[in-house]
Amino acid sequence: MSNQSSPNSTEIQAIFDQIAPEYDRLNQELSLGLHRVWKLMTVKWCQPEKGDFALDICCGSGDLTNLLSKQVGKTGKVIGLDFSPQQLKIARQRFSATNINWMEGDALNLPFADSSFDCATIGYGLRNVVDITQCLGELYRVLKPGAKAAILDFHQPTQTIAKLFQNWYLDHIVVPAAERYGLTDQYAYISPSIDRFPQGREQVKLGYRSGFSGAVHYPLLAGLMGVLVLKK
Ligand SMILES: C/C(=C\Cc1cc(O)c2ccccc2c1O)CCC[C@H](C)CCC[C@H](C)CCCC(C)C
Ligand SMILES: C[S@@+](CC[C@H](N)C(=O)[O-])C[C@H]1O[C@@H](n2cnc3c(N)ncnc32)[C@H](O)[C@@H]1O
Numbered sequence: 001m002s003n004q005s006s007p008n009s010t011e012i013q014a015i016f017d018q019i020a021p022e023y024d025r026l027n028q029e030l031s032l033g034l035h036r037v038w039k040l041m042t043v044k045w046c047q048p049e050k051g052d053f054a055l056d057i058c059c060g061s062g063d064l065t066n067l068l069s070k071q072v073g074k075t076g077k078v079i080g081l082d083f084s085p086q087q088l089k090i091a092r093q094r095f096s097a098t099n100i101n102w103m104e105g106d107a108l109n110l111p112f113a114d115s116s117f118d119c120a121t122i123g124y125g126l127r128n129v130v131d132i133t134q135c136l137g138e139l140y141r142v143l144k145p146g147a148k149a150a151i152l153d154f155h156q157p158t159q160t161i162a163k164l165f166q167n168w169y170l171d172h173i174v175v176p177a178a179e180r181y182g183l184t185d186q187y188a189y190i191s192p193s194i195d196r197f198p199q200g201r202e203q204v205k206l207g208y209r210s211g212f213s214g215a216v217h218y219p220l221l222a223g224l225m226g227v228l229v230l231k232k
Contacts (some may be wrong), residue, residue, distance in 0.1 A: 005196075006130070007189065012128055016087050017084050017085065017086040019183055020086035021086075022181045023060065023087070024063075024090070030177060038225065038227075039063050039067060039152065040067060042227050043150070044150075045148070045218070046148045046149055046150040046229070048118070048119045052118035053072075053077050053078075053117050053118050054071075054078045054079070055079050055081065055116075055117045055121075055142065056080045056081065058081070058107055058128065059080035059081055059082045060087045060123070060125075061087055062080055062100075066100070069095070073099070077101065079112075080103065081107065082104065107129050107135050107138065109138065110139075113142070116143075119147055120139060120148075121149065121150050122139070124154070127194065128193065132198075132206065136230075139210075140211045146232060147232050148232075150229050153228075154190070154197065155194060155224075158223055165222075166194070170191045200219060200226050203215075203228045204216065211232075215228065216228075216229045217229075
């Protein structure tokens with residue numbers, strides 16, 4: 001990894017390629033299965049409807065793409081986009097719904113026309129892109145007027161006790177669990193990435209600065225993470 005404090009795009013892509021084989025198992029174990037609840041809430045918050053054209057940015061192994069697929073139904077379509085070939089390989093193996101298109105692409109340069117999508121999600125992706133403002137700008141551009149996006153991610157809790165727990169859990173539960181698979185460095189990246197990521201109030205400001213007409217942040221898990229809901 002480069003000596004700069006935050007990894008570059010190539011290094012981030014490598015992290016997610018390398019963890020792809022164990023990613024879902026570790027998410028399930030380390031969140032005690034709760035990540036499925038957080039993802040369900042995220043999809044509900046972008047208000048998908050039958051027949052919609054939906055986008056899951058930074059789709060990874062496809063959890064949110066799959067949930068959107070169920071919501072938009074046979075008359076709808078979902079694009080799952082990610083720049084990690086290995087994550088997309090897992091996604092294609094896991095989910096075969098005919099209304100899903102898997103695409104390798106960059107969240108910072110989305111290959112879609114303006115005002116294309118009825119709704120969108122980003123699950124644990126915004127914290128991992130190298131330019132948050134550029135990503136939000138692209139998200140704004142490809143959404144239809146009035147469309148909603150829901151962005152799920154970790155952030156630093158405001159309460160000290162919650163921050164202490166987050167650090168403890170990451171350092172003493174998450175990283176040791178990853179060591180079993182030789183993925184220590186890849187999972188040790190999570191903590192500093194959370195430290196660099198804006199908290200809910202700042203995320204709302206970034207949403208408005210990106211042109212969204214509405215921005216609300218809903219904290220989850222005592223503020224260890226949350227969902228930013230944006231309306232174009
Ligand atoms: C689905 C989850 C995390 C996705 C995720 C995001 C990243 O940015 C990564 C970067 C590098 C490697 C892996 C990931 C990654 O998996 C959430 C569940 C998995 C979390 C790793 C577990 C941590 C949860 C909270 C810090 C504490 C939860 C405590 C509660 C008692 C369950
Ligand atoms: C923690 S994973 C989240 C995957 C999935 N959304 C989930 O909820 O499990 C973050 C994903 O963001 C992807 N990613 C990071 N930067 C990206 C970019 N600029 N363009 C596309 N995908 C990116 C990574 O490849 C990785 O699959």
